[in-house]
Amino acid sequence: MQINGGVRFCEPGMRASIRAMHVQSELLGMINENVAGFDKVGYQRQEPVVSAMTEYIGIHGLSKTVDDQVGRIMVSKNPLDIALANKGYFQVQTPNGVKLTRDGRFKYDKDGNLVTLEDFPVLSDAGMPIRLPIVPDNVDKITVNEKGLVSVYDKKTNKIVDAGFLGVVDANGMAVINPEVKQGYNEYSNVTIQNEFMAVKPIVRNFEANRQIFLIQSTNLQKVISQLGSAN
DSSP: OOOOOOOOOOOOHHHHHHHHHHHHHHHHHHHHHHHHTTTOBTOOOEEEEEOTTHHHHGGGGEEEEEOOSOOOEEEOSOTTBEEESSSOEEEEEETTEEEEEOOOBEEEOTTOBEEETTOOBBBBTTSSBOBOSSOOSSGGGEEEOTTOEEEEEETTTTEEEEEEEBOEEOTTSOBOSOOOEEETEEEBOOOOHHHHHHHHHHHHHHHHHHHHHHHHHHHHHHHHHHHHHHHO
């Protein structure tokens, strides 16, 4: 018995050119998304991943990963703007489950619950919503230390009362020991505009090269069809 195996691939060149242009368009879309997120708080750059089989299977060979480097940290006038100077994510409770985010623009409601701008509860390191034991009349009475301990000043007793630690975890859900929390700061994206623009150039060149090949193939095909028609 003889077993024959192997991988054989043969397809029209026009189809390959179209697939290649589709891939380049998707790559440009990822770069555009990064540029659009440049000034967004908590946005992390999307890094395209091109598999070895992409030229054969097209956009199905594309994926993306998150660049988890710390972004640009800038001073804010709001004491409840919290930034992480280390890698990690805040945990917030949403209707669809726990969400990880680096957007630390928080506030508190009338009951003293610490929430996001979308009114999602901010979770503690114990996985429970953080609630201030005392609802302050001024946001300046709330402090957050480098470890993420949220405290509030009680003017009646003249004491600081702790509300709990912010739940800061890595992408796998493991607790970050030293999150380096910075109160009164916002972290903007880790996107570098110059690098994104530099990444555009080879993609545009590849797209244009495949476009020219497609046009040549299309012209030749039209000539063949015309000659076959005249031969009849």
